[in-house]
Amino acid sequence: MTATVPILMYHAVAEHPSAASKRLSVSPDSFEEQVAFLVEHGFTGMTFSDLADAFETSKALPKRPVVITFDDGYADFANAALPVLQRYDCPATVFVTSGWIADAGPYAGGTPLDKMMTWAQVRDVAQAGIEIGAHSHSHPELDQLADAALWEELRVSRVLLEDCIGTPVRALAYPFGYTTPRVRLAARAARYRCAAAVRNVRASAFDDIFMLPRLTIRRSTNAVAFASAMIGGDDRVFRRDRLLTAGWASVRSARRVRKRVLGNA
Numbered sequence: 001m002t003a004t005v006p007i008l009m010y011h012a013v014a015e016h017p018s019a020a021s022k023r024l025s026v027s028p029d030s031f032e033e034q035v036a037f038l039v040e041h042g043f044t045g046m047t048f049s050d051l052a053d054a055f056e057t058s059k060a061l062p063k064r065p066v067v068i069t070f071d072d073g074y075a076d077f078a079n080a081a082l083p084v085l086q087r088y089d090c091p092a093t094v095f096v097t098s099g100w101i102a103d104a105g106p107y108a109g110g111t112p113l114d115k116m117m118t119w120a121q122v123r124d125v126a127q128a129g130i131e132i133g134a135h136s137h138s139h140p141e142l143d144q145l146a147d148a149a150l151w152e153e154l155r156v157s158r159v160l161l162e163d164c165i166g167t168p169v170r171a172l173a174y175p176f177g178y179t180t181p182r183v184r185l186a187a188r189a190a191r192y193r194c195a196a197a198v199r200n201v202r203a204s205a206f207d208d209i210f211m212l213p214r215l216t217i218r219r220s221t222n223a224v225a226f227a228s229a230m231i232g233g234d235d236r237v238f239r240r241d242r243l244l245t246a247g248w249a250s251v252r253s254a255r256r257v258r259k260r261v262l263g264n265a
C-alpha cells in the first residue's frame with residue numbers, strides 16, 4: 001500500500017483575525033493543540049519541498065509524515081505560529097504572496113486580507129529554518145490569466161522572495177488552489193520544482209508533484225475532527241470542502257473556455 005500523507009493548509013493563526021481572513025483562520029490555542037497532538041502521536045513534520053522530493057525520487061518517508069503549510073504570509077505566522085513550531089521542533093512551509101508584504105513599497109500588488117509579514121520577518125522566518133514558498137505576486141486566480149500575466153505572477157514572486165531570503169524558492173501554492181494543465185506548465189517553466197493545490201484529500205507518490213493536494217484546516221475544525229482525520233484516516237471532515245473544490249473546478253474551466261471563445265482572455 002502506498003503511504004498517504006496529510007498536507008495541512010493553514011492561513012491566519014490569530015485570536016482576532018480580520019473579517020476577511022477569519023473563516024480560514026485558527027486560534028493560536030487550537031493551532032498549538034493540533035501541533036502538540038501530531039507530535040504526541042509520533043508524526044514527523046517535513047517541509048513541502050522535502051515531501052515532493054521524496055515522492056519524486058521514491059525516497060523512504062519518515063514515520064507518520066505530515067506537512068504543515070500556511071498560505072498568504074500573515075504577520076501572525078511570525079508572532080503566533082512560529083514560536084509553536086519551534087517549541088515542538090516542527091518544520092513547515094509558508095507560501096508568501098510577494099505583493100502583499102507589509103512593506104512591499106513599489107512592489108505592492110493585490111489587496112491583502114489582513115496584516116502581513118514584512119520583508120524582515122520573511123527573512124527571519126527563513127533563517128529560523130521554515131521553508132518559504134511562493135503564492136503568486138498579487139493573489140489572482142491564475143487559471144483566468146492570459147499567458148503573459150500568468151508568467152509575470154509566477155516569475156516576480158519567485159525572484160522577489162529569493163532576493164529577500166537569499167536561497168532558491170522551490171515550492172509554489174496556487175492562490176485559491178486554482179490550477180489547470182496550462183498553469184502547471186507555466187509553474188514548471190518559471191522554475192518551481194513542485195506546487196500545492198487544495199482538493200482536500202491526502203497526498204501520495206502517485207500525485208503530480210505540481211498538484212499535491214492539501215487538507216483545509218479552518219476555525220470550525222474541532223479537536224475531535226482533527227484527531228479522527230489524522231489518526232483514523234477519517235476524511236469525512238473534509239468532505240464538504242472536497243465537494244466545493246470539485247464543483248468549482250468544473251465551473252471555472254467552463255468560464256475559461258467561454259472567455260477564450262469570446263476572445264477576451
Ligand SMILES: [Zn+2]
Pocket residue numbers: 071072135139175176
Ligand atoms: Zn491565498
